[in-house]
Amino acid sequence: xxxxxxRDLLLSVQHxxxxxxxxxLVPLITGLNPSLALFSAGIGxxxxxxxxxxxxxxxxxxxxxxxxxxxxxxxxxxxxxxPENIPLAQGGIIFAGVVYLIFALIAYFIGAxxxxxxxxxxxxxxxxxxxxxxxxxxxxxxxxxGADISAGMTGQAALNLGIALFTLLVVICCSIFAKxxxxxxxxxxxxxxxYVLCIILQLAGVFSMDFSAITAASWINIPFKTLDANGVPxxxxxxxxxxxxxxIAPIAIVTFMEHIGDITTNGTVVGKNFLEDPGLxxxxxxxxxxxxxxxxxxxxxxxxxSENTGVLATTKNYNPTLLRIxxxxxxxxxxxxxxxxxxxxxxxxxxxxxxxxxxxxxxxVGVRSLAEANIDFSMNRNTTIIGxxxxxxxxxxxxxxxxxxxxxxxxxxxxxxxAVLVGVILNLILPDTKKKVGELG
Numbered sequence: 001x002x003x004x005x006x007r008d009l010l011l012s013v014q015h016x017x018x019x020x021x022x023x024x025l026v027p028l029i030t031g032l033n034p035s036l037a038l039f040s041a042g043i044g045x046x047x048x049x050x051x052x053x054x055x056x057x058x059x060x061x062x063x064x065x066x067x068x069x070x071x072x073x074x075x076x077x078x079x080x081x082x083p084e085n086i087p088l089a090q091g092g093i094i095f096a097g098v099v100y101l102i103f104a105l106i107a108y109f110i111g112a113x114x115x116x117x118x119x120x121x122x123x124x125x126x127x128x129x130x131x132x133x134x135x136x137x138x139x140x141x142x143x144x145x146g147a148d149i150s151a152g153m154t155g156q157a158a159l160n161l162g163i164a165l166f167t168l169l170v171v172i173c174c175s176i177f178a179k180x181x182x183x184x185x186x187x188x189x190x191x192x193x194x195y196v197l198c199i200i201l202q203l204a205g206v207f208s209m210d211f212s213a214i215t216a217a218s219w220i221n222i223p224f225k226t227l228d229a230n231g232v233p234x235x236x237x238x239x240x241x242x243x244x245x246x247x248i249a250p251i252a253i254v255t256f257m258e259h260i261g262d263i264t265t266n267g268t269v270v271g272k273n274f275l276e277d278p279g280l281x282x283x284x285x286x287x288x289x290x291x292x293x294x295x296x297x298x299x300x301x302x303x304x305x306s307e308n309t310g311v312l313a314t315t316k317n318y319n320p321t322l323l324r325i326x327x328x329x330x331x332x333x334x335x336x337x338x339x340x341x342x343x344x345x346x347x348x349x350x351x352x353x354x355x356x357x358x359x360x361x362x363x364x365v366g367v368r369s370l371a372e373a374n375i376d377f378s379m380n381r382n383t384t385i386i387g388x389x390x391x392x393x394x395x396x397x398x399x400x401x402x403x404x405x406x407x408x409x410x411x412x413x414x415x416x417x418x419a420v421l422v423g424v425i426l427n428l429i430l431p432d433t434k435k436k437v438g439e440l441g
Contacts (some may be wrong), residue, residue, distance in 0.1 A: 011317055012325035014184075016333075018307040019061045019326070021187030024343055025358070026062035026300045028351055029138065031074035031081035032089075033298065034343040035221070037062050039334030040299025044290030045327035048304075049320060051286035052278045057312055057320040058266055059327065060290050063303035064362055065255045066096070068134040068397075069248045069416060070300065078141045086298065090238035092248025093295030099252035100288025108281035112260060121373035123423035124257045125366045126386045130393035130419055131254070132363025139359050143352030159206065160349040167194035167353025175357075184310055187354055194350030209347060217341035236298055247401070247414035252291075254420075255303050259287055262304040269309055270318045385426045393419030 019041070027037040044060040052058075073089045075081055106115055143164035147157035170193040174186035182189060201207035260275075263283050267274040274283065283304075290302040308326075312318055333339055375382055396402050397415030404413065 008317065008319065008322060009325065011311070011315055012322045012329065014315070015059060015308050015311050015323060015326040016329050017188060018184045018311045019059050019305050019330075021185055021189075021191060021354075022064065022305070022307065023061035023330075025187060025191070025351070025354060026064060026067060026070075028343065028346060029067060029142075029355060030070040030089075030300065032070070032086065032300050033340070035334045035337075035340030036297065036299045037334075038330045040290075040294040040297055041302060042327040042329070042331035042334065043297075044294055044299075044302040045330070046324060047290045047293060048283075048286030049324055049327075051289060052274075052282050054320055054324075055272075055278050056263070056266065056274050056283060057270060057308075057318050057323050058263075058283075059305050059308040059323050060287065060302040061305045061307075062300040063255055063291075064358065065128070065131055065251050065258070065303070066093070066248060066301045067359075067362075068131050068138075069251055069414065071135070071138055072247065072414070073244055075138070078138050079146055087236045087239040088241050088244045089248070090236065090295045090298055091240035092244045093301050094238055094292055095240075095245045095249040096252040096255075096301050097288045097290075097292030097295060099249050100256065100284055100291060103252075103256050104281045104284035104288055107284055108279075112275065112280050116257070116260070118424060118428070119253055119257055120427065121257075121369045122375055122382060122385055123389065123420070123427050124254050125370035125373070125375070126389040127254050127393065127416065127419055127423065128366030128369065129363045130366075130390065130397070130416060131251070132359050132361070132366065133394060134397050134415070135355070135359040135362070139352055139355035141352070142348045142355055145348040145352070159201075160352075163194060163197060163201070163207075163347070163349035164353035164356065166197055167191070167350050168356050170194070171354060171357045184307060187358070190354050190357075191346060191350060194353055195346060198347045198350060207347075209345060211345055213344050214338060214341040217337040219338055220335060221337035221340070238295060243401075243412035243414075246417045247412070250417045250420045252301075255287075255301070256284070259284065259304055262306055262309065265306065266304070266309045266312070269313045381430050381432060385423060385430065388426060389419045389423040392422050 023037055023041050024034040026032070027034045041059075041061045045058070048058060048060050049056070069092070070089050071078070073092070074085050076085070103115060143161055144157055145160035145163075147155070147160050167190050171186045171190035174182055174189050178186065178189075198207055198209055202209050260280070263274050263280070287303065294300060294302050308323065370386070375386075377383055377386075393415045395415065396413070396418050401412040401414050402418060
């Protein structure tokens, strides 16, 4: 700390901006509390740095990979939050952290390459595509703001969609045309722009926003003792249901592969091999304990953020202490009651506009992972694995899961869980032949 300069402290604030939009958007979409998401992201980052001997300049924020599963549990109809389901989601998040810890143990004994052989891009790529596509309905529900469209796109529905498209346009412009800091925070700029537009429309008398939560909120709150907008304690005790666990925990397989990519990229930017020192098992341990802690206190799952690696590449300052200062700032923001209340008032169409971009990008990341792995789509084996993963994942998700009965007990398997299972099994048992698509002999 004694070697830090005022200029370096400003870089911590820039890291805060880089992670902020994505970190708070996940709880806003799923129905978790955004203040607690900031708090748990800060705590998770400090846990990660402790596990990695304070060597890796990484920030942990809310993971988008879990959006579909968490939304299905907390907002089963795509719009209404069911507060009683939040503890069930916490149980699933805790077990996702446990999956990370298992991978950390395996990585310690056998190394990352053996694990990657079981979960190659031909499996994880289409799984990521499923995550993005399954969220498309949620994006449009939010973009329409719950307006009735049975009579067509008129009145309030058209206005809400217009707000969403304006927000989307701002995000696209910042992502493609902006430079410097603005290019790193397109989500945040999009949310602010959409929010300001809604205020203007309210002043014009054509849109309605409810600011009562801001008035009622205290300036300082203790997350574990404060009620959110739904009257639910920020820290509720986790509950464990096998079907929910199996719908959430397997997603850690996908984020595990993302983790390897993020840590590799971070090391490339910094000029060090963090997979060797402090070691993949330590970075996985940090990610797992951070996610487990988030589940215990009611935050979304944590994951390493490429947004902050982008800041490292831009500023050329790789001091891990800056990320720990950012973590403390995130914790402090999570303790400001008025700030959390403002986040709760973000209109649905504004969230929907950002979601239209993000969910499409999630699916595109899956496609990109297949392209970068040079998957040969002319091979029967490859198209069979990818095709069946997509059909099982999307098909079972469209019917609300696959229910299996064991006497008086029933187990609901999510499409994502079945897709992972199908992909792993097919990848291990199908021979790597050279038959082209359409060849029968």
